[in-house]
Amino acid sequence: MSQSQSPKKIRQKKLKEYLQENPFLTDDDLAEIFGVSVQTIRLDRLALGIPEVRKRIKSVAEEAFGGVRSLDEGELLGKLLDIELGQYAVSVMDITKEMVSEHGHVRGHVLYAQASSLAIAVIDSEIVLTGSARVRFKRPVLLGEKVIAKATVKTRKGASYLVSVHSKVDNDLVFKGHFIMVAPEKKRQ
Amino acid sequence: MSQSQSPKKIRQKKLKEYLQENPFLTDDDLAEIFGVSVQTIRLDRLALGIPEVRKRIKSVAEEAFGGVRSLDEGELLGKLLDIELGQYAVSVMDITKEMVSEHGHVRGHVLYAQASSLAIAVIDSEIVLTGSARVRFKRPVLLGEKVIAKATVKTRKGASYLVSVHSKVDNDLVFKGHFIMVAPEKKRQ
DNA sequence: GCTCGTATTAGTACCAGATATTATAAACAA
DNA sequence: TTGTTTATAATATCTGGTACTAATACGAGC
Numbered sequence: 001m002s003q004s005q006s007p008k009k010i011r012q013k014k015l016k017e018y019l020q021e022n023p024f025l026t027d028d029d030l031a032e033i034f035g036v037s038v039q040t041i042r043l044d045r046l047a048l049g050i051p052e053v054r055k056r057i058k059s060v061a062e063e064a065f066g067g068v069r070s071l072d073e074g075e076l077l078g079k080l081l082d083i084e085l086g087q088y089a090v091s092v093m094d095i096t097k098e099m100v101s102e103h104g105h106v107r108g109h110v111l112y113a114q115a116s117s118l119a120i121a122v123i124d125s126e127i128v129l130t131g132s133a134r135v136r137f138k139r140p141v142l143l144g145e146k147v148i149a150k151a152t153v154k155t156r157k158g159a160s161y162l163v164s165v166h167s168k169v170d171n172d173l174v175f176k177g178h179f180i181m182v183a184p185e186k187k188r189q
Numbered sequence: 190m191s192q193s194q195s196p197k198k199i200r201q202k203k204l205k206e207y208l209q210e211n212p213f214l215t216d217d218d219l220a221e222i223f224g225v226s227v228q229t230i231r232l233d234r235l236a237l238g239i240p241e242v243r244k245r246i247k248s249v250a251e252e253a254f255g256g257v258r259s260l261d262e263g264e265l266l267g268k269l270l271d272i273e274l275g276q277y278a279v280s281v282m283d284i285t286k287e288m289v290s291e292h293g294h295v296r297g298h299v300l301y302a303q304a305s306s307l308a309i310a311v312i313d314s315e316i317v318l319t320g321s322a323r324v325r326f327k328r329p330v331l332l333g334e335k336v337i338a339k340a341t342v343k344t345r346k347g348a349s350y351l352v353s354v355h356s357k358v359d360n361d362l363v364f365k366g367h368f369i370m371v372a373p374e375k376k377r378q
Numbered sequence: 379g380c381t382c383g384t385a386t387t388a389g390t391a392c393c394a395g396a397t398a399t400t401a402t403a404a405a406c407a408a
Numbered sequence: 409t410t411g412t413t414t415a416t417a418a419t420a421t422c423t424g425g426t427a428c429t430a431a432t433a434c435g436a437g438c
Contacts, residue, residue, distance in 0.1 A: 008414070024251070026395065036418050042397085052396055054243060054423095061246045062213070064253030075290055077298075106320035109266075109305045113298035129329060130297035136321040148249065197385070215424065226387050231426085241425055243394095 011036070012044050023056040054148040077110075077117045078149065089122040095145050106141040111175045115165040123161055125183035131160065135177035145169045159183050183187045200225070201233050212245040265310055266303045267338065277341045278311040284334050295330040300364045304354040307340040312350055314372035320349065324366035334358045348372050 011034055018033070019025065027045070031038045050056075064079075078093030099110045112135060120128045141147060149167040156162075160182055167175035176183060200223055208214065216234070220227045233370070238244075267282030280303060288299045301324060308319045330336060340355040345351075349371055356364035 002289060023254075024247075028395080039416055040414085043278070043415080046397095054246075054395070057214075057243075057250045058246050060250035060254060065213075065249060075296070076413090079417095103316050105316070107264075107306070108322075109298060109302035112301050112305070113324075116216070116298045117296070126292070127292050129294060130326050132325040133297075133301075134323045137319050140318060173232070195385095217424080228387055228389095229385080235426095243424070267390080 008044075012048055015041070015044050016048055019050060019056070021027065022051065023060055027055045053100055075117055076121055077113045078147070080121065081148075083121065085124040087122070088150060089118050090148065090150045091118050091121075093147045093149070095141060095143055095147065097143060100143045104143055106143075106145075108137055111137065111141065111147065112168060112177070114147065114149050114172070114173060114178065115167060115177050118149050119165055119179040119181055120161040121182055122151045122153055123181055128181050128183050129132070131180040131182045133177055133179045135175065137175055138173050141169055141174050142167060147174065149175075192349055197233075201237055204230070204233050205237055205239070208239060212249055212259065215242050265306045266299070267336070269307075269308070269310065270337075272307070272310065274311065274313040275342055276311070277339060278307050279337065279339045280307050280310075280337045282338070284330060284332055284336065286332060289332045293332055295332075295334075297326055298331065300326065300336065300356060301366070303336065303338050304340070304356060304364060304366050305368065306353040307338050308354055308368040308370055311340045311342055311352060312370050317372050318368050320369040320371045322366055322368045324364065326364055327362050330358055330363050336363065338364075 015034065018030070019096075025033070027038050027041045030041045034041065044050075045052075049060075076091065076174065078091035081090045081092055083089040093110075093114050095106055097111075100106050101157045115135070116130060116133070119130070147167050147169055149165055151165045152164050154162040154164050160180060163179045163181055165175070165179065166173060204219065204223065207335075214222070216227050216230045219230045223230065233239075234241075240248075265280065267280035270279040270281055272278040277312070282303050284295055284298075284299075289295050304324070305319060305322070307321070336356050336358055338354055340352050340354045343351040343353050349369060350371055352368045354366045354368065355362060355365070
C-alpha cells in the first residue's frame with residue numbers, strides 16, 4: 001500500500017466515477033473492466049456504500065418519473081411540472097456538474113435545450129420541429145442552481161406556432177427565447 | 190365470457206393502463222391489486238407483451254439517461270477539423286441515435302449545441318459566454334448523416350463578438366445561426 | 379345430470395444479480 | 409518469520425422473475 005494512493009483507493013475512486021457515468025453496469029461487467037474478481041468489486045461497493053445495479057437503475061428511473069407524465073417524453077430536458085397542451089408548459093432542471101464548463105458557468109446550449117424541448121412539448125402535435133429561434137442569455141447560471149422554464153404559445157398560423165420561453169433562477173430571469181415551431185403533419189385531434 | 194367485455198379483457202386493459210401509470214409494481218403487487226393470483230398476472234403480461242418489472246424500470250431509466258447524455262459530450266460537440274483562433278473554426282458531428290427523436294429527426298438543440306460550442310471555441314479567450322443568438326433550421330437532419338459546421342468571426346466590439354455559423358450536410362445548408370459571444374475576462378494573449 | 383372449453387391457480391425447475399458470511403491465498407512490511 | 413492488509417473463492421440465501429406442466433373452477437350446451 002504505502003504513501004499517496006494505494007491501488008485499492010485508486011480503483012475505488014475510479015469505480016465511483018465510472019458508476020456515476022454509467023449506472024447500468026453489473027458487478028460482472030465491472031470485474032472485467034477493472035481486471036479484478038467479482039468479489040473485490042462487491043467489497044469495493046460495500047466500502048463505498050454503492051447499491052447493486054438494480055437499485056441504481058431504479059433510482060435513475062424514479063428520479064425521471066417524478067414529473068408530470070403526460071406524453072412520452074424521454075425527449076424533454078428537465079422535469080415537466082405542469083402542462084396545458086397548446087397553451088403553456090413549465091419544467092424545472094437542476095444544474096449538475098456535467099452541464100457546466102470548467103469555469104462553473106452553465107453552457108448556453110443546456111438552457112437552450114431545456115427551452116427548446118419544452119417548446120416542442122407544449123405543441124399538441126405528433127411531429128414538431130424548430131423552424132427558427134431568437135434567444136438571449138441574461139445572466140450566467142451556476143452549478144447547483146435550479147432553472148424553471150415556462151413556455152407559452154403566443155400565436156399560431158396554420159402549422160406554425162410562436163412559442164415564447166422564459167427561464168428563471170430564484171425568480172431572476174436568466175434566459176429568454178422565441179421559437180418558431182412547425183408541426184408539418186396533421187394535428188393530434 | 191359473453192357479449193361486450195369478458196372480465197379477462199377488462200382486467201388486461203386495466204393492467205396495461207395501470208402499468209403505464211406506474212411501471213414499478215411487481216407481479217406480486219399487481220396480483221393483490223387486482224385480486225387474482227400471481228400466475229394470472231403473469232399470463233396477462235405474457236398475452237399483452239409486457240416485460241417484467243426490472244426491464245420496465247430499466248427502460249424508464251435508459252430513456253431518461255439518454256436525454257442528459259446527448260449534451261454531456263464535453264466542451265465541444267463534434268470533432269474539431271480546423272481552427273484559426275479569432276477567425277474561423279470547423280467541426281464535424283455524426284448523428285447517432287441518441288440525438289434523434291422517435292421520428293428520426295435530429296433534435297434542434299443538438300445542432301444548436303454543435304454551433305454554439307464551435308462559436309465558443311473560435312474565440313481566443315479563457316471565458317466565453319453566449320449573449321444572444323438567432324438560429325434558423327433549414328431542413329431536418331436524419332440519423333446517420335454527417336453535419337459539418339463552420340463558425341466565422343464577423344465583427345468584434347470590445348469584449349463582444351459576432352460569430353456566424355453555417356452547418357451543412359452534403360453541402361446542403363441545414364442550419365444557420367448568428368451568435369453574439371461575450372468574453373468578459375481578459376483575453377488570453 | 380354430464381361433458382367441453384376457457385380461465386384460473388398451483389407447483390416445479392431454473393435464471394440473473396445480487397447479499398452475507400466464512401475460508402483461503404497472495405503481497406508485503408517489520 | 410510473523411502479522412496485517414488485500415484479494416479471491418466458495419457456499420447459502422434472497423427477489424422477481426421465465427418456462428413449463430398439471431390441476432381445478434366455472435359456465436354453456438345438450
